Amino acid sequence: xxxxxxxxxxxxxxxxxxxxxxxxxxxxxxxxxxxxxxxxxxxxxxxxxxxxxxxxxxxxxxxxxxxxxxxxxxxxxxxxxxxxxxxxxxxxxxxxxxxxxxxxxxxxxxxxxxxxxxxxxxxxxxxxxxxxxxxxxxxxxxxxxxxxxxxxxxxxxxxxxxxxxxxxxxxxxxxxxxxxxxxxxxxxxxxxxxxxxxxxxxxxxxxxxxxxxxxxxxxxxxxxxxxxxxxxxxxxxxxxxxxxxxxxxxxxxxxxxxxxxxxxxxxxxxxxxxxxxxxxxxxxxxxxxxxxxxxxxxxxxxxxxxxxxxxxxxxxxxxxxxxxxxxxxxxxxxxxxxxxxxxxxxxxxxxxxxxxxxxxxxxxxxxxxxxxxxxxxxxxx
Amino acid sequence: xxxxxxxxxxxxxxxxxxxxxxxxxxxxxxxxxxxxxxxxxxxxxxxxxxxxxxxxxxxxxxxxxxxxxxxxxxxxxxxxxxxxxxxxxxxxxxxxxxxxxxxxxxxxxxxxxxxxxxxxxxxxxxxxxxxxxxxxxxxxxxxxxxxxxxxxxxxxxxxxxxxxxxxxxxxxxxxxxxxxxxxxxxxxxxxxxxxxxxxxxxxxxxxxxxxxxxxxxxxxxxxxxxxxxxxxxxxxxxxxxxxxxxxxxxxxxxxxxxxxxxxxxxxxxxxxxxxxxxxxxxxxxxxxxxxxxxxxxxxxxxxxxxxxxxxxxxxxxxxxxxxxxxxxxxxxxxxxxxxxxxxxxxxxxxxxxxxxxxxxxxxxxxxxxxxxxxxxxxxxxxxxxxx
Numbered sequence: 171x172x173x174x175x176x177x178x179x180x181x182x183x184x185x186x187x188x189x190x191x192x193x194x195x196x197x198x199x200x201x202x203x204x205x206x207x208x209x210x211x212x213x214x215x216x217x218x219x220x221x222x223x224x225x226x227x228x229x230x231x232x233x234x235x236x237x238x239x240x241x242x243x244x245x246x247x248x249x250x251x252x253x254x255x256x257x258x259x260x261x262x263x264x265x266x267x268x269x270x271x272x273x274x275x276x277x278x279x280x281x282x283x284x285x286x287x288x289x290x291x292x293x294x295x296x297x298x299x300x301x302x303x304x305x306x307x308x309x310x311x312x313x314x315x316x317x318x319x320x321x322x323x324x325x326x327x328x329x330x331x332x333x334x335x336x337x338x339x340x341x342x343x344x345x346x347x348x349x350x351x352x353x354x355x356x357x358x359x360x361x362x363x364x365x366x367x368x369x370x371x372x373x374x375x376x377x378x379x380x381x382x383x384x385x386x387x388x389x390x391x392x393x394x395x396x397x398x399x400x401x402x403x404x405x406x407x408x409x410x411x412x413x414x415x416x417x418x419x420x421x422x423x424x425x426x427x428x429x430x431x432x433x434x435x436x437x438x439x440x441x442x443x444x445x446x447x448x449x450x451x452x453x454x455x456x457x458x459x460x461x462x463x464x465x466x467x468x469x470x471x472x473x474x475x476x477x478x479x480x481x482x483x484x485x486x487x488x489x490x491x492x493x494x495x496x497x498x499x500x501x502x503x504x505x506x507x508x509x510x511x512x513x514x515x516x517x518x519x520x521x522x523x524x525x526x527x528x529x530x531x532x533x534x535x536x537x538x539x540x541x542x543x544x545x546x547x548x549x550x551x
Numbered sequence: 552x553x554x555x556x557x558x559x560x561x562x563x564x565x566x567x568x569x570x571x572x573x574x575x576x577x578x579x580x581x582x583x584x585x586x587x588x589x590x591x592x593x594x595x596x597x598x599x600x601x602x603x604x605x606x607x608x609x610x611x612x613x614x615x616x617x618x619x620x621x622x623x624x625x626x627x628x629x630x631x632x633x634x635x636x637x638x639x640x641x642x643x644x645x646x647x648x649x650x651x652x653x654x655x656x657x658x659x660x661x662x663x664x665x666x667x668x669x670x671x672x673x674x675x676x677x678x679x680x681x682x683x684x685x686x687x688x689x690x691x692x693x694x695x696x697x698x699x700x701x702x703x704x705x706x707x708x709x710x711x712x713x714x715x716x717x718x719x720x721x722x723x724x725x726x727x728x729x730x731x732x733x734x735x736x737x738x739x740x741x742x743x744x745x746x747x748x749x750x751x752x753x754x755x756x757x758x759x760x761x762x763x764x765x766x767x768x769x770x771x772x773x774x775x776x777x778x779x780x781x782x783x784x785x786x787x788x789x790x791x792x793x794x795x796x797x798x799x800x801x802x803x804x805x806x807x808x809x810x811x812x813x814x815x816x817x818x819x820x821x822x823x824x825x826x827x828x829x830x831x832x833x834x835x836x837x838x839x840x841x842x843x844x845x846x847x848x849x850x851x852x853x854x855x856x857x858x859x860x861x862x863x864x865x866x867x868x869x870x871x872x873x874x875x876x877x878x879x880x881x882x883x884x885x886x887x888x889x890x891x892x893x894x895x896x897x898x899x900x901x902x903x904x905x906x907x908x909x910x911x912x913x914x915x916x917x918x919x920x921x922x923x924x925x926x927x928x929x930x931x932x933x934x935x936x937x938x
Binding site for chain 1 (some may be wrong): 596597600601627628629631718719721722738739740743744746747750767768771775
């Protein structure tokens with residue numbers, strides 16, 4: 171400990187006459203004990219001598235590689251100094267010791283984000299959210315932000331949008347505009363990956379989305395109009411506007427979705443939204459036709475099967491409807507709407523045991539911990 | 552799916568690290584090995600790592616211990632340490648197959664890309680051993696490195712079955728987009744401004760790779776790609792390749808010519824156009840394109856191959872044989888080169904050599920594995936028609 175302290179003092183004198191002494195003492199530090207080095211490292215950190223602290227923590231960790239506090243302090247220091255690759259490797263070691271530490275997963279995930287290891291970053295940010303980050307509000311907001319932009323990059327636009335909506339009350343709106351625009355247009359890009367000539371498109375869409383989510387409908391409508399008139403042939407624009415219009419003005423929503431299909435002929439979700447609206451209007455033939463087209467395009471997506479099942483049941487084809495609903499259930503077990511549909515269909519078919527099983531599933535999904543299911547009841551996507 | 556560790560343990564959220572105060576010197580190796588295994592099975596990774604470490608210090612030749620230690624480290628994303636442990640394991644055992652794959656994965660993560668590629672090649676040569684999960688992850692990373700190394704067609708050939716299995720996976724789409732656009736980059740090291748272009752190409756490549764092929768969706772994305780990035784030669788080249796796969800040769804030819812307008816020395820486009828011309832029996836232009844491609848890239852086997860075919864169709868058999876022999880030297884495992892050589896030797900009356908080449912062709916065709924050059928398959932139909 172004495173030796174380490176002397177090194178620290180000596181290193182503060184660098185460069186100059188102390189160099190030789192520092193080298194001499196550095197050699198002595200090789201023989202220092204773990205206790206000496208760890209105390210010196212802590213002291214250097216407290217005194218904001220980050221580089222010294224980093225070096226001393228590294229030395230201490232060679233003597234005791236699983237020293238939790240040392241790993242955490244070293245990782246945090248490297249993170250603060252934006253040495254993300256080094257921070258990432260230290261946090262990985264730390265997480266072996268403390269998989270229950272949410273902030274550790276958070277800093278690991280953000281470090282991986284910064285080193286462009288996006289799939290792993292998303293995984294670890296989600297772990298941070300699952301484990302929890304205590305009362306660290308700023309860190310929590312950062313984790314949410316990075317998770318939102320990564321969910322968008324990995325095509326999970328609706329999950330990203332759900333998180334964005336939850337972020338709005340506690341965040342600076344301008345920060346959310348680009349992520350909202352990207353998720354709304356269903357573009358799998360990070361904000362940093364938007365080309366200059368596309369930024370206006372994304373910003374406009376993002377402003378419209380944020381305004382609609384904050385219930386500023388008149389302003390949102392103006393923005394959406396501006397968006398579709400500025401980018402009438404851009405894939406995704408009419409779908410976004412249509413999705414906004416559908417619950418408010420279904421006829422206009424239908425028009426926009428049909429326009430989207432002219433621009434993007436294989437757009438599955440435009441068909442899903444149209445099918446759903448036709449079901450609401452009790453036009454099961456139209457709904458079924460669209461759902462079947464969507465199934466052909468993407469047979470492993472649950473929602474077209476669900477809508478096909480609902481349409482078939484509405485057309486009194488119980489067997490066919492149940493078959494499609496079962497496929498939807500198997501593809502997306504937490505979707506409680508499918509279980510409701512199935513329960514009703516089984517009752518109509520006189521299959522009371524099966525209906526009872528679906529009822530139990532619904533009850534299970536409606537328990538508080540099954541939050542994800544309740545948010546998915548209203549819309550198929 | 553493709554970036555996560557193969558054997559990630561499921562951690563309890565409330566797992567508490569139980570400290571192992573000190574491994575008593577008196578504890579026998581057998582006891583430590585047993586405790587390590589129990590800790591590993593019970594997902595106590597921290598304890599298990601300490602115990603394996605202690606056991607391996609006592610008995611450095613414990614190969615099973617190195618394997619467990621290495622895979623545990625890998626499982627914890629501690630790639631640099633895992634890399635060393637796999638190296639120790641490999642040095643101790645003759646059964647190296649899956650360890651090569653793990654070592655390649657670790658080296659990929661520590662950015663030792665050349666070693667990673669070398670070890671993936673060793674893994675492939677030793678029979679692609681491993682669980683289906685290891686196979687998926689390793690093939691994916693192998694293909695990423697082939698892309699980085701400029702072996703785009705081979706990379707796409709490896710990606711394609713993964714895409715057929717996984718469907719539209721965004722990570723896979725990005726990787727396929729890079730290969731489709733012939734960008735020698737890894738997903739984590741290319742210009743972010745090219746991301747949208749890579750995405751569009753990747754989506755098209757993924758839909759093309761589905762079984763059955765979803766050409767209509769692939770074309771939709773490829774059309775968006777060229778409309779948004781019309782000045783990019785690789786965007787047109789990729790769309791041309793897509794049309795070729797659909798046997799839409801006129802549309803493909805248009806795209807390849809678009810490439811040459813933007814990049815007159817684009818060798819893959821020159822080769823593709825020479826093959827299309829050959830198919831149409833327009834031999835003058837075919838010869839011009841094929842010669843240009845050989846001049847531009849004298850070490851490109853496919854350039855010599857296509858020139859050899861063009862010369863054969865022009866009945867210049869001696870010259871054809873020379874070009875095909877050059878192709879054979881550059882790509883000795885190419886069955887199509889062998890079959891064309893057999894044909895030209897026949898024409899020259901060198902029947903013994905023709906027989907030999909035919910035998911090699913049949914052998915190569917029979918053992919056509921995952922590493923055989925897939926571009927040949929794309930061109931085989933046209934070449935058969937041309938003969």
